[in-house]
Amino acid sequence: MKTTIFKYLIYIGLTILLILLLLDIRLTEEKADSLINLMVSVTSITLAILVTFFFSKLFAERQDRIQRKATIDEYSKKVTALRRIAHRIKGDHKFWEFAPTAKSKLDSKYTSLTVEQFRSLEYEKYSSITEELKGELAPQAYMALRGLENEEQSDFEFYRSFKLENYSLTEIANFQEYCGFFWAFCDEYKSNLTFSNTSSFQLNPIREDFMKIMGRKIDEDNFLKEIMNLFSEFQEKILPEMYYLTEQNQRKLEYHFMWTIINLIVYIVIMISSIVLFFQPICLWVKTSILMVLTSLLIVNTVDLIVGLFMSIPRELNIKAFYKI
Secondary structure, three states: OOOHHHHHHHHOOOOHHHHHOOOOOOOOOOHHHHHHHHHHHHHHHHHHHHHHHHHHHHHHHHHHHHHHHHHHHHHHHHHHHHHHHHHHOOOOHHHHHHHHHHHHHHHHHHOOOHHHHHOOHHHHHHHHHHHHHHOOHHHHHHHHHHHHHHOOOOHHHHHHOOOOOOOOOOHHHHHHHHHHHHHHHHHHHHOOOOOOOOOOHHHHHHHHHHHHHHOOOOOHHHHHHHHHHHHHHHHHHHHHHHHHHHHHHHOOOOOHHHHHHHHHHHHHHHHHHHHHHOOOOOOOEEEEEEHHHHHHHHHHHHHHHHHHHHHHHHHHHOOOOOOOO
């Protein structure tokens, strides 16, 4: 921000200085018209080059974003499938026989309590609720699964076979944290947790969504371990990559690109003003004065453009983004 302000202070200062230096110049009618023609020609050629550069840069950025969007869409389908799995695990009474109090209380009394609220409670309130819910990790895991449901308006949404939905950066970050909470719970109590008592009606959709995510069938002999690894995969790999790609697609245009756009706008103003000035029947003194202002602006804007382009070269060659993750 300070750099931008400093840059335009210099820009305005140099323009005013040139105007003061050139205002005393007096031109004949022929020289004034010749200067106008020259300014229109110069700005037209420069505008043609800048517009070409602008759109080539814009199309290149668009292509990069389209490629990232394709990957984001694939990840979004997997996240939606994970959310369906989370919804079904959350509704599996057999799975939660290990912590029945936590499930019943969270479904009846603490229906709107989130993981974030739970973890930010004061110590006394936190201790009171964990004692009431008969534990800490189980309620936290249950609320994490509820968080993965993402306040879906209807349970019917979790039974749709196909749903297009992209997620915000906040949602992705939250999902990553929720996956970690559920994995930690399963890892701590894996000897007490099982899906062996769960009905096929509950397990078959989980198997189908697992297949959609991992591209293979779930290992029936290690069902819990497979589910744990799935949540770990999302926490450690899929969601971080998805966050990075989404962030890249939401970023603003780079500073030097915006710099060039400002230069382009100034050239358009100069060209239009020159054309209007050429056709306006005004006295020579006024025409000369306006021409000196436009000439000063043209010189400063051209210098500014050249400086901006040279400064952009190192940034263009310094590739920081990851194109394959």
